[in-house]
Amino acid sequence: MALKNKLYPLYGKVQHYAWGGYDYIPALLDITNEENKPYAEYWMGTHPLALAEVGENHESLSQLIAENKEAVLGSYIAKNFGSLPYLFKIMDVRDMLSIQVHPSKQNAGADYARENAAGIAANAPNRNYKDDNHKPELAAALGDFWLLHGFKPKEKMVSILSNVDELESLLPIFEEEGYEGLYKHVMEMPQEEVNEILQPLIDRIVPLYKEGKLTRYKEDFWAARAAITFNEGDDIDRGIFSVYLFNLVNVKKGDAIFQDAGVPHAYLEGKNAEIMANSDNVLRGGLTKKHIDVPELLKHVKCEATVPDILHGVKDNREIIYKTPAKEFELSYITLGKDESFSVYSRTGEVFIIIEGSARIGVGDEKLKLAGGEAAFVVAGQKVNMLSSADKTYIYRASAPAGD
Numbered sequence: 119m120a121l122k123n124k125l126y127p128l129y130g131k132v133q134h135y136a137w138g139g140y141d142y143i144p145a146l147l148d149i150t151n152e153e154n155k156p157y158a159e160y161w162m163g164t165h166p167l168a169l170a171e172v173g174e175n176h177e178s179l180s181q182l183i184a185e186n187k188e189a190v191l192g193s194y195i196a197k198n199f200g201s202l203p204y205l206f207k208i209m210d211v212r213d214m215l216s217i218q219v220h221p222s223k224q225n226a227g228a229d230y231a232r233e234n235a236a237g238i239a240a241n242a243p244n245r246n247y248k249d250d251n252h253k254p255e256l257a258a259a260l261g262d263f264w265l266l267h268g269f270k271p272k273e274k275m276v277s278i279l280s281n282v283d284e285l286e287s288l289l290p291i292f293e294e295e296g297y298e299g300l301y302k303h304v305m306e307m308p309q310e311e312v313n314e315i316l317q318p319l320i321d322r323i324v325p326l327y328k329e330g331k332l333t334r335y336k337e338d339f340w341a342a343r344a345a346i347t348f349n350e351g352d353d354i355d356r357g358i359f360s361v362y363l364f365n366l367v368n369v370k371k372g373d374a375i376f377q378d379a380g381v382p383h384a385y386l387e388g389k390n391a392e393i394m395a396n397s398d399n400v401l402r403g404g405l406t407k408k409h410i411d412v413p414e415l416l417k418h419v420k421c422e423a424t425v426p427d428i429l430h431g432v433k434d435n436r437e438i439i440y441k442t443p444a445k446e447f448e449l450s451y452i453t454l455g456k457d458e459s460f461s462v463y464s465r466t467g468e469v470f471i472i473i474e475g476s477a478r479i480g481v482g483d484e485k486l487k488l489a490g491g492e493a494a495f496v497v498a499g500q501k502v503n504m505l506s507s508a509d510k511t512y513i514y515r516a517s518a519p520a521g522d
C-alpha cells in the first residue's frame with residue numbers, strides 16, 4: 119500500500135463491552151443504536167484486537183504504517199518503536215470497570231517471556247501477560263468522570279477506617295503493617311471473612327443507595343453500586359474494600375489524570391478520551407468476574423500513599439497539552455470559534471478527532487471536512503491546518519513526543 123496521501127479520513131472500531139453506555143458514542147459517531155447495545159469504546163489505533171482503517175477504500179492503517187514506516191511515523195518513532203506507539207480511545211463508562219494495575223516495562227518483558235516459556239496459551243483464562251509492553255495511560259474527561267486512583271494518603275486512610283464502622287478491624291492492621299500489609303491482608307483474606315466483614319456494610323449502604331441518599335462524592339455510593347453490579351451468589355467481591363482504600367477522584371471536563379505502572383485504579387463512571395501505550399497488559403484486583411491472580415497482582419501494585427495529580431493541561435496558543443512522562447504518546451485538544459484557524463506540525467502519525475463542532479483539516483492541497491465524531495490521520499512532518507466551521511469546535515489530537 120503506497121503512501122498516496124499525507125492526510126486520510128480515519129475510521130476507528132467500536133468495542134461493545136457490557137459496561138459501556140448506550141448513547142454517547144452512538145451520538146458522537148452519528149449511529150442509531152436501535153438494538154440498544156452498549157457502546158463502551160471507540161478505538162483509533164493499530165492494536166490487533168481492533169484495527170483502524172484509513173482512506174476512502176477503508177484500507178488498514180496498520181498496513182499503511184508497516185509499508186511506509188519512516189514516512190508515516192517519522193524517523194524517531196520509526197527507529198524507537200517501529201509501529202504506532204499509542205492507542206487512542208473514546209470511552210463511555212456506564213458500569214464501573216475492574217480494579218486494575220499495569221506492569222512496568224521491565225516486569226512486562228520478563229513476565230511475558232516466563233508465561234510463554236511455561237506454555238500458557240495466549241487466550242487461556244489464567245494468562246496474565248498479553249504482550250511485553252507496559253501500559254501507561256492518560257484519561258482526559260469529556261464530562262464529569264469518576265475513578266479510583268492509588269491508595270489514600272495516611273490521614274485519609276485512618277479517617278475512613280475509623281469512620282466506617284464495618285471496616286474498623288482494618289485500622290490496627292494499617293497502623294502496624296502499613297499499606298502493603300493492609301492490601302495483602304484484604305486480598306488474601308479467606309472469602310468467608312470477606313463476607314463476614316462486608317455483608318453488614320452492604321446491608322447498611324445498599325438501601326441508602328437505592329433510596330438515592332448517597333452522593334457520588336462518598337465511597338459508600340460506589341461500594342453499594344459495586345455490590346449490586348458484581349456480587350454473584352453469597353460471595354462478596356473483595357474489590358469493595360479497595361473502594362474505601364483508594365482515592366475517589368472526580369475529574370472535571372477538560373482535566374485529565376495519568377496512570378503510570380503500579381498505580382491501582384478503576385474507572386467508575388463517565389466519558390473520556392484515553393490514550394495509552396499499545397499494550398493489553400492488565401492485572402485485576404476485584405470488581406470483576408474475570409480471573410484474579412493475587413500473587414501476580416501484589417508483585418506489581420505500588421503500595422504507597424498517592425495524592426492524585428489532576429492535570430489541567432498546559433496552554434500553548436489554541437492548544438491545551440497534557441504533559442506526562444510517557445514517551446509513547448501525547449494528548450492535547452484544540453478549541454476554535456467560528457471561522458478561527460490554527461495549525462500544528464505533526465511529529466509522527468497523528469490522529470485528530472472532532473469531539474464537538476465541525477472543521478476543515480488541511481495538509482498542503484489535501485483537505486477533509488469533518489463533523490463531530492469524524493477523525494483524520496496525518497503522517498509525520500506536516501503542517502496541519504484546522505479551520506472551524508462551527509461556533510465552538512473541540513479537536514482532540516493524539517501524538518507522541520518525537521525525541522528531545
Ligand SMILES: [Zn+2]
Nearest residue numbers: 218220255383
Ligand atoms: Zn488501566
